[in-house]
Amino acid sequence: MVSQIVCTTYEEKAVCAAVENLLKPLGGMEAFVKPGQRVFIKPNMLGAGHPDDAKTTHPAVVYALAKMAVQAGGDVLVGDCPGGDISEGSARRALEMCGFEDAARRAGARTVVCHRHRTVRLPRTGFAMETSVEMLDCDVFINVAKAKTHTYAAYTGAVKNLYGVIPGTFKAAYHATHPIALDFINFVLDIAQQMRPALNVIDGIVGMEGPGPSAGLPRELGMLVASTNPHEADWVMIAHMGWQPMQVPSIALATQRGLLNADAIELVGEGIAALERPFERPCRKDGMGNFIRLVLPKGVQRRIRLRPVVGKNCVGCGVCARSCPVEAIAVQGGRARIDPEKCICCFCCQELCPKKEIKARSRFG
Numbered sequence: 001m002v003s004q005i006v007c008t009t010y011e012e013k014a015v016c017a018a019v020e021n022l023l024k025p026l027g028g029m030e031a032f033v034k035p036g037q038r039v040f041i042k043p044n045m046l047g048a049g050h051p052d053d054a055k056t057t058h059p060a061v062v063y064a065l066a067k068m069a070v071q072a073g074g075d076v077l078v079g080d081c082p083g084g085d086i087s088e089g090s091a092r093r094a095l096e097m098c099g100f101e102d103a104a105r106r107a108g109a110r111t112v113v114c115h116r117h118r119t120v121r122l123p124r125t126g127f128a129m130e131t132s133v134e135m136l137d138c139d140v141f142i143n144v145a146k147a148k149t150h151t152y153a154a155y156t157g158a159v160k161n162l163y164g165v166i167p168g169t170f171k172a173a174y175h176a177t178h179p180i181a182l183d184f185i186n187f188v189l190d191i192a193q194q195m196r197p198a199l200n201v202i203d204g205i206v207g208m209e210g211p212g213p214s215a216g217l218p219r220e221l222g223m224l225v226a227s228t229n230p231h232e233a234d235w236v237m238i239a240h241m242g243w244q245p246m247q248v249p250s251i252a253l254a255t256q257r258g259l260l261n262a263d264a265i266e267l268v269g270e271g272i273a274a275l276e277r278p279f280e281r282p283c284r285k286d287g288m289g290n291f292i293r294l295v296l297p298k299g300v301q302r303r304i305r306l307r308p309v310v311g312k313n314c315v316g317c318g319v320c321a322r323s324c325p326v327e328a329i330a331v332q333g334g335r336a337r338i339d340p341e342k343c344i345c346c347f348c349c350q351e352l353c354p355k356k357e358i359k360a361r362s363r364f365g
């Protein structure tokens, strides 16, 4: 079942009422949280950012969920593993800037910087993955995603948000171990199977369009969705964004793997009218072309994928170079330069560039 509700404001009282109504068809928060249980609420905290940038889950949504979980008797932690090689102090500042510190405190919850990790073996492949200890050791895992475009994966919502269970630098490293898009998206689906969130909520009150997940622009959508199945929640949110869900690689692969049957989704609640203009794609020329790439032989995928290029306003800060999993970036003469022979086109650099100066270039124009 997917529950959906229209909500056009981040005004806290309105969001609390909307989230409560959103969860009612799923049995309310009491269906997920029992007194005394350890609850982990995982928003999208890609990095430090103001809530209005739409890069991270809005704190009003986190507040509403944390408050309900506390009222249900849970011992509630809020946290995430931001991307890149960031210190504990920077992660703490990110929690504050994103508004999660304040939201958690007022809701009666606590925040945590997720630096401790443990190895888990993914059942399908046996891959040894470092995972946040706090997220593994909770009784109830609540996944609170943001609806955004994503240059590499086309879209990020409930399923892709689960890549955040991996601590900072390992995120980039696992791009290097899964350099082909098909393998990487399958890896993300494996993580979703491993983590099995009890509840998935997607904040689409304001989403992001264009070159997401961090360099795009906020776009009002007015939707919240929730489900115990992250693939179903994504399917519904993508449809509201005006795209064909099956064109998004994670949806197509989840369907192929039997994790999603869109025809069987039981949809309850109110939705918005169809958008006159769909969400702008991550790359105007062929931002949804990743789907086509996935069905092509791997060698062809490599040749036609979107490539990163450095914009003219690069300030040479080196954040991209430090986040590149294959050391394809060097800062020379005050600006970043990408070695196309080494680059695996993962777009970690775009995600973390503070100046939004990494663009996606299509081979088709």
Ligand code: SF4
Pocket (backbone or CB within 6 Å): 310, 311, 313, 314, 315, 316, 317, 318, 319, 320, 321, 331, 335, 336, 352, 353, 354, 355, 356, 357, 358
């Ligand atoms: S992170 Fe952005 S601004 Fe900094 S060096 Fe890289 S491209 Fe330039």
Ligand code: SF4
Pocket (backbone or CB within 6 Å): 308, 323, 324, 325, 326, 327, 328, 329, 338, 342, 343, 344, 345, 346, 347, 348, 349, 350
């Ligand atoms: S240059 Fe950017 S896109 Fe290429 S591998 Fe490095 S981080 Fe990924």
